[in-house]
Amino acid sequence: xxxxxxxxxxxxxxxxxxxxxxxxxxxxxxxxxxxxxxxxxxxxxxxxxxxxxxxxxxxxxxxxxxxxxxxxxxxxxxxxxxxxxxxxxxxxxxxxxxxxxxxxxxxxxxxxxxxxxxxxxxxxxxxxxxxxxxxxxxxxxxxxxxxxxxxxxxxxxxxxxxxxxxxxxxxxxxxxxxxxxxxxxxxxxxxxxxxxxxxxxxxxxxxxxxxxxxxxxxxxxxxxxxxxxxxxxxxxxxxxxxxxxxxxxxxxxxxxxxxxxxxxxxxxxxxxxxxxxxxxxxxxxxxxxxxxxxxxxxxxxxxxxxxxxxxxxxxxxxxxxxxxxxxxxxxxxxxxxxxxxxxxxxxxxxxxxxxxxxxxxxxxxxxxxxxxxxxxxxxxxxxxxxxxxxxxxxxxxxxxxxxxxxxxxxxxxxxxx
Amino acid sequence: xxxxxxxxxxxxxxxxxxxxxxxxxxxxxxxxxxxxxxxxxxxxxxxxxxxxxxxxxxxxxxxxxxxxxxxxxxxxxxxxxxxxxxxxxxxxxxxxxxxxxxxxxxxxxxxxxxxxxxxxxxxxxxxxxxxxxxxxxxxxxxxxxxxxxxxxxxxxxxxxxxxxxxxxxxxxxxxxxxxxxxxxxxxxxxxxxxxxxxxxxxxxxxxxxxxxxxxxxxxxxxxxxxxxxxxxxxxxxxxxxxxxxxxxxxxxxxxxxxxxxxxxxxxxxxxxxxxxxxxxxxxxxxxxxxxxxxxxxxxxxxxxxxxxxxxxxxxxxxxxxxxxxxxxxxxxxxxxxxxxxxxxxxxxxxxxxxxxxxxxxxxxxxxxxxxxxxxxxxxxxxxxxxxxxxxxxxxxxxxxxxxxxxxxxxxxxxxxx
Numbered sequence: 001x002x003x004x005x006x007x008x009x010x011x012x013x014x015x016x017x018x019x020x021x022x023x024x025x026x027x028x029x030x031x032x033x034x035x036x037x038x039x040x041x042x043x044x045x046x047x048x049x050x051x052x053x054x055x056x057x058x059x060x061x062x063x064x065x066x067x068x069x070x071x072x073x074x075x076x077x078x079x080x081x082x083x084x085x086x087x088x089x090x091x092x093x094x095x096x097x098x099x100x101x102x103x104x105x106x107x108x109x110x111x112x113x114x115x116x117x118x119x120x121x122x123x124x125x126x127x128x129x130x131x132x133x134x135x136x137x138x139x140x141x142x143x144x145x146x147x148x149x150x151x152x153x154x155x156x157x158x159x160x161x162x163x164x165x166x167x168x169x170x171x172x173x174x175x176x177x178x179x180x181x182x183x184x185x186x187x188x189x190x191x192x193x194x195x196x197x198x199x200x201x202x203x204x205x206x207x208x209x210x211x212x213x214x215x216x217x218x219x220x221x222x223x224x225x226x227x228x229x230x231x232x233x234x235x236x237x238x239x240x241x242x243x244x245x246x247x248x249x250x251x252x253x254x255x256x257x258x259x260x261x262x263x264x265x266x267x268x269x270x271x272x273x274x275x276x277x278x279x280x281x282x283x284x285x286x287x288x289x290x291x292x293x294x295x296x297x298x299x300x301x302x303x304x305x306x307x308x309x310x311x312x313x314x315x316x317x318x319x320x321x322x323x324x325x326x327x328x329x330x331x332x333x334x335x336x337x338x339x340x341x342x343x344x345x346x347x348x349x350x351x352x353x354x355x356x357x358x359x360x361x362x363x364x365x366x367x368x369x370x371x372x373x374x375x376x377x378x379x380x381x382x383x384x385x386x387x388x389x390x391x392x393x394x395x396x397x398x399x400x401x402x403x404x405x406x407x408x409x410x411x412x413x414x415x416x417x
Numbered sequence: 418x419x420x421x422x423x424x425x426x427x428x429x430x431x432x433x434x435x436x437x438x439x440x441x442x443x444x445x446x447x448x449x450x451x452x453x454x455x456x457x458x459x460x461x462x463x464x465x466x467x468x469x470x471x472x473x474x475x476x477x478x479x480x481x482x483x484x485x486x487x488x489x490x491x492x493x494x495x496x497x498x499x500x501x502x503x504x505x506x507x508x509x510x511x512x513x514x515x516x517x518x519x520x521x522x523x524x525x526x527x528x529x530x531x532x533x534x535x536x537x538x539x540x541x542x543x544x545x546x547x548x549x550x551x552x553x554x555x556x557x558x559x560x561x562x563x564x565x566x567x568x569x570x571x572x573x574x575x576x577x578x579x580x581x582x583x584x585x586x587x588x589x590x591x592x593x594x595x596x597x598x599x600x601x602x603x604x605x606x607x608x609x610x611x612x613x614x615x616x617x618x619x620x621x622x623x624x625x626x627x628x629x630x631x632x633x634x635x636x637x638x639x640x641x642x643x644x645x646x647x648x649x650x651x652x653x654x655x656x657x658x659x660x661x662x663x664x665x666x667x668x669x670x671x672x673x674x675x676x677x678x679x680x681x682x683x684x685x686x687x688x689x690x691x692x693x694x695x696x697x698x699x700x701x702x703x704x705x706x707x708x709x710x711x712x713x714x715x716x717x718x719x720x721x722x723x724x725x726x727x728x729x730x731x732x733x734x735x736x737x738x739x740x741x742x743x744x745x746x747x748x749x750x751x752x753x754x755x756x757x758x759x760x761x762x763x764x765x766x767x768x769x770x771x772x773x774x775x776x777x778x779x780x781x782x783x784x785x786x787x788x789x790x791x792x793x794x795x796x797x798x799x800x801x802x803x804x805x806x807x808x809x810x811x812x813x814x815x816x817x818x819x820x821x822x823x824x825x826x827x828x829x830x831x832x833x834x
Binding site: 010013014016041042044068069070071072074075076077078158161162163165166167168169170171172173174176177178179182200201270273288289290291292293294295297298299300301302304306377380381383384385386387389392394395396397398400 | 427430431433458459461485486487488489491492493494495575578579580582583584585586587588589590591593594595596599617618687690705706707708709710711712714715716717718719721723794797798800801802803804806809811812813814815817
């Protein structure tokens with residue numbers, strides 16, 4: 001009694017390992033005899049006073065979280081306005097935190113969440129409410145500043161590289177009489193991190209993917225088609241990896257170029273079917289395409305062991321920082337020399353992180369714009385390294401856990417947001 | 418010298434474990450001191466006299482085949498006409514087999530291949546050429562008659578169930594503020610085997626997938642939309658698995674309903690984007706969709722251990738049958754009582770198998786048409802059981818092998834097909 005509770009919330013798109021971070025947070029807090037409340041559906045749960053009492057979960061369930069994808073308490077896409085525009089939600093958050101004796105708030109997310117955690121720490125100080133706000137990194141977009149990489153990214157990257165490698169073996173076997181061109185669509189609306197990771201599928205010049213399309217490079221249809229044509233002529237087949245964020249010279253997403261079909265159906269596009277149609281029409285080649293969507297960020301079965309270790313470490317460090325009385329910081333991953341790969345966790349100021357976006361470095365993209373460099377390979381290889389499969393049940397499915405998620409009784413009036 | 422060579426060829430779409438069968442064939446033949454030639458790109462390699470000498474491959478490479486997806490020697494989509502229509506290709510095959518002293522022909526494929534192997538065995542007898550033809554089962558479509566299941570199917574089924582389970586955890590976490598409906602497209606143009614396997618992702622009534630669309634059931638748009646709506650109202654979100662073979666009341670594939678977009682691009686359709694567009698338009702819900710295409714049949718990283726054991730066993734049995742002088746047979750998988758699951762390999766006559774298609778049993782589909790029954794679960798569970806991951810390299814990619822595939826010198830004039 002007395003020391004207070006810790007509130008943990010997940011934010012934005014979930015990943016294969018964000019629950020591993022949650023598992024580490026809860027286990028570390030239990031060692032400190034601190035109760036962890038979790039906000040249901042992210043920050044919305046805090047605003048709605050919809051809190052979960054994680055002390056009702058068994059240690060076995062909390063441990064199993066470390067091998068379960070998705071977001072165990074629910075996440076949300078909800079960005080608080082700046083307190084300069086609307087101070088009411090921050091006031092409400094302080095009310096809820098106070099009502100439930102929350103002294104530490106751990107916000108597990110990307111750029112927006114770092115910004116929210118930072119602002120909340122400032123407002124709490126304004127209100128004179130004793131609160132430590134710790135950001136905890138997570139995003140398959142890999143676009144947080146300061147940190148070398150973001151937990152969640154490396155597992156999606158491993159999924160991407162392995163899937164492209166496997167599909168390429170299929171295409172290579174069939175190309176003589178069937179599919180000549182295969183297009184794989186990777187997530188990444190603003191930056192080509194996952195598309196770049198697909199480059200790890202091959203290492204020699206004619207290995208798949210022979211073409212990567214990055215959002216950082218303007219799509220040149222004629223050059224693309226010429227490259228497909230010469231690749232098929234030389235190799236016999238061609239694998240294309242396209243980032244969903246690829247745009248044409250007018251700045252339009254290719255994925256949206258064909259979003260209404262001839263029947264007026266709002267066929268939901270994708271850059272892969274668009275490119276497949278282009279190749280089929282222009283080159284008269286048989287084309288297949290894949291769009292794995294959420295599969296790539298939830299594939300816990302193929303998680304990177306390095307990523308899992310990062311996800312656990314940032315969760316544990318966040319609790320240690322909180323217990324030490326640190327505020328407005330985030331544990332980030334720091335890479336020490338490349339070979340052998342070593343990393344450590346350090347505290348970074350949320351002020352430095354908030355609202356800054358890390359771009360794919362220019363020297364990761366090959367000069368011709370269609371592949372990755374050795375510098376990129378040195379960055380990706382240790383991140384993709386190691387396997388951390390979940391346990392499986394007798395019916396062949398992974399033994400993923402679903403928590404009880406028992407609600408904490410409400411103490412306040414309903415939120416009118 | 419003397420006893421002759423064995424020719425092995427892969428046919429049709431490749432799978433995650435067809436190379437495991439090849440590995441078992443080559444290892445078994447080596448034990449019998451029989452040289453294995455492989456036809457490059459399936460039966461076309463036999464017609465073109467484009468043969469590979471597998472004795473040039475190391476034992477380590479042949480063993481590594483067992484964990485490598487794709488088709489190591491190339492496959493093809495090429496169906497020989499009936500000898501009643503065109504006897505020339507069969508004559509050519511006999512010429513090539515004779516020139517390379519081939520006494521055993523192992524054809525690893527589906528229905529068409531069983532038919533071809535059967536006809537070739539008859540023609541060889543007509544010509545007085547001593548040849549044993551053995552069919553070896555393989556197909557993710559799981560539609561071969563007689564055999565309880567087809568090597569390759571169970572791994573694709575496991576991939577499907579695991580992927581749907583993982584994506585569902587993602588959707589469940591985000592549904593409050595983001596995606597409410599997720600559509601996953603499974604292979605299966607003629608039968609809903611893989612779509613049905615997706616049913617293994619859940620077990621309770623509201624578990625994902627809440628809706629499976631089978632090609633065996635005519636698509637009813639109004640009923641489908643009503644079911645999506647009530648599911649989202651009750652569960653908060655809805656996962657739909659659709660077989661690529663789903664058709665409307667007019668008999669048209671939904672996947673082809675919107676194949677040209679408003680810009681005249683031949684946007685290559687899919688049933689998933691079609692259904693996603695439908696849901697978005699009719700119910701104004703945020704929808705995501707995935708179309709894994711070749712990923713589902715090449716995902717060796719997630720192969721079922723049961724499937725791998727089957728794939729190895731049929732390869733080994735095929736060689737044993739050949740050595741015993743059996744002809745026009747196929748090793749098939751026979752299931753003995755369900756619990757515990759036991760299986761054995763038996764020889765089935767190719768005449769019984771050729772050109773017969775096994776359909777998804779009616780009692781596998783729930784009465785309402787949107788899910789699977791307990792009978793289906795009892796069939797699938799042991800097939801999905803067990804993991805057989807490949808070894809991984811230090812850069813996080815599986816250590817898949819690419820063979821040298823050294824050609825056997827040609828002895829005959831070029832084939833004019």
